[in-house]
Amino acid sequence: MFTGIIEATGVLKELTLKGGDLALRVQSHNLDMSDVQLGDSIATNGVCLTVVAKHSDGFSADVSNETLGLTRFSQYQKGQKVNLEKALQATSRLGGHLVSGHVDGIAEIVSSNSNGRATEYWLQAPENLMKYIPYKGSVAIDGISLTVNAVEKNRFKLTIVPHTAQETTIADFKVGTKVNLEVDQISRYLERLIQGQSSAASESTLTTGLLAKAGFIK
Known part of the structure; x- marks a missing residue:
């Protein structure tokens, strides 16, 4: 989970096709990596990536085909500048809003x-x-x-x-x-809650009337 408050920017130093998907290395001289562990999450241009290797000046991560199909990562080139944010801690200020790192x-x-x-x-x-x-x-x-x-x-x-x-x-x-x-x-969770499991596969029917009936608005 993230807040959308960017901690640093970095650049994509390496982009390597690996096993049918993508491996990358992000370099940033401004992101504090001292408390980052393998397996931690770092939002990279809004995409939640898992740290698979830690470096003195950044980290490495893998990007699945699912992520490549839904985000701009399939068009990124070496040298691309990216926004970076480490995962939210329970003691952190929530300065932005709750961000999952799952691009829509x-x-x-x-x-x-x-x-x-x-x-x-x-x-x-x-x-x-x-x-x-x-x-x-x-x-x-x-x-x-x-x-x-x-x-x-x-x-x-x-x-x-x-x-x-x-x-x-x-x-x-x-x-x-x-x-x-x-x-x-x-908004997404609210829609899913109102629809109920019986209509999970149907087209969205979220309306102001439905919200009023459910007691969310008056």
Whole structure:
């Protein structure tokens, strides 16, 4: 479990096809590895990866075909800059929101403009995920916890302050950039709870009326 508060950035130093999937090495001179053990989880551009080898300047991990099919890792190249966050500890501040590191889909930046010292980005997301992206809700973009400031059809807007841009990969974002998207976990679990096991395989029927009937809203 993570918070979406990025601790450091790193680069992909090695990408090796291995046994049909991918092995990689991440280098970061800013991520504190002193308390990292083999088997620990580190979110890498929003993807929960397991440390299989520890180095003085980073770590190695494996990426399964399942992960390659759902994330941007299949398009990453050597030298790719990535956001890094170690797993949440029980004593840590929850500065962002609960992030699982399980990417739901890919979003694409379709426009950007300045607003004071901040930058506003509009992103297009898969239609089936937009129901989980409410106004003033939380999303994780390449592992970064961000607040949704507007929603229109299959697009949503993010407002990025200078500090966030400086401490993450957002400074490299531009129109056409595709990013890993994880929606808020609460909305997904809430939908599953209301649907019940009898409709687990059916299309989502989550509506405001159903939420009201279940007592979640008035």
